[in-house]
Amino acid sequence: MTDTPPTSKTNQEDTKVCPVDPSTQAVALRGLTKEYNGTVVVDNIFLDIPIGAIYGIVGPNGAGKTTMLSMATGLLRPTKGSAWIAGANVWDEPLEAKKAMGLLADGLPIFDRLSGRELLTYVGALRGLDEDVVQLRSAELLEALGLAEAGDKRIVDYSAGMTKKILLAQALLHNPKVLILDEPLEAVDPVSGRLIQQILRNFAAAGGTVVLSSHVMELVEGLCDHVAIINKGVVELASHVKDIPSEKSLTDLFVDIVGGAALAEGSLAWLGGGEK
Template sequence: MSSQTLPAPEPAAPAAGDIALALRGLTKSFDRTEVVHQIGLDVPAGSFYGLVGPNGAGKTTTLSMATGLLRPDAGEAHVLGVDMWREPERAKAHLGVLADGLRTFDRLTGRELLTYCGLIRGMEASVVEERTDSLLQALGLADQEGKLVVDYSAGMTKKILLACALIHAPRLLVLDEPLEAVDPVSGEVIRTILRRFVAGGGTVILSSHVMQLVEELCSHVAIIAEGRVLTAGTLDEVRAGGSLVQRFVDMVGGADVSEGSLSWLEEDAR
């Protein structure tokens, strides 16, 4: 890990108060079926906030609406006090997003992609170059000059997309499954970068279904299931004296694997 300084979050805007992301009544339907039901959530500024839930819980849809990637049917999202859908350019200037499965210009090299992301945000070319050098070095990608992003490994791809989210020095990072399919070395690099970002005054929202990761990194957590927030608060408040896994299972439920339910499988395995 390089000791080079990464882009630091800009100073917090006084009008934003202590809330980095405020969701109010977010609702979304697909094919006339409502999948997100009036979600409300406050993410404190300076927090490392985990959003957990089973597959299909509505996490990605909620974050897509919160970050301007998907228009809600109803409700509002405010980034540092700025309405995402009334002032999208101003809101997105504070925001860095790593969206799971979002297409990118992967026929560019990592340096070219970072340069494009910086310039399209109106940054000075000299600043883009300086921050690109810093990010490639810090994320262990400086030795991949000339390699196209399409040829990157899963871990390298996550790291370059994180760099794209960081290059304009956002104050809020929203990351959907940032460590999925990532090797342990790349995963540790990403964890370190995110911890440094929060320590420097930034806010991170991390969506994941890996409870151990959330317990390791997050100061706050919300459990979402079937498009609703079941509980939210500090990690200790949500765990309520137990583990996050147990709290999650108690609230969300699980499949019936009681003794004897798969007796045929046990017999065949003998």
């Protein structure tokens, strides 16, 4: 990992706008922008995520959260702008950035003809971990996530919640510096959800950084110490949760910022009772 950010012209321009050195942050975004056919879906985002934080990213459907995270992790090339993971520029130093991160991305292809245990063995080999370390960590992760009995079952036969948990296990396997999770508790049962939250708290307490995107406000409010609200491709708010006014819940603040919707009077009045 490099101690200083790359010195390309683009990166120099980005860092002039935001004086915080991106190499000091767990995740740093500078002017991150994505356009599709002239339509801007992520618009010049600057964001710093400090080391050791549990950082929640929330926003309405189509706000640009997943697109932003895809660019930040190297899955999608930005139209312009730069991103750093643990001090490594994602596009100039991709191997260093990828070594530092564990990623659970929603909607990516899965090697689902492998068993859960085989997937972890494969990922461990890709990460260059010793075989004994992979076996030990795999056994511990499968046990902790309630997948020990399903470890030898093919992932294609897993439920949606079980699939989410094995993907979390593969993201944790190499003990990354930064863990980036897109909807980590979607389809996960409440018991497993509580256990996963404890794993994430322990991970951050030991010096790791968690970045999670979620639509579940209660999760973000109860778990995260920082939050960013994304709306229409821009960061509307980035704050430590202690700086959010105590008289407002995160849900109330979210609705205030992105705008609420109300059902028009008389709309869908035909619903109910099964009558035509």
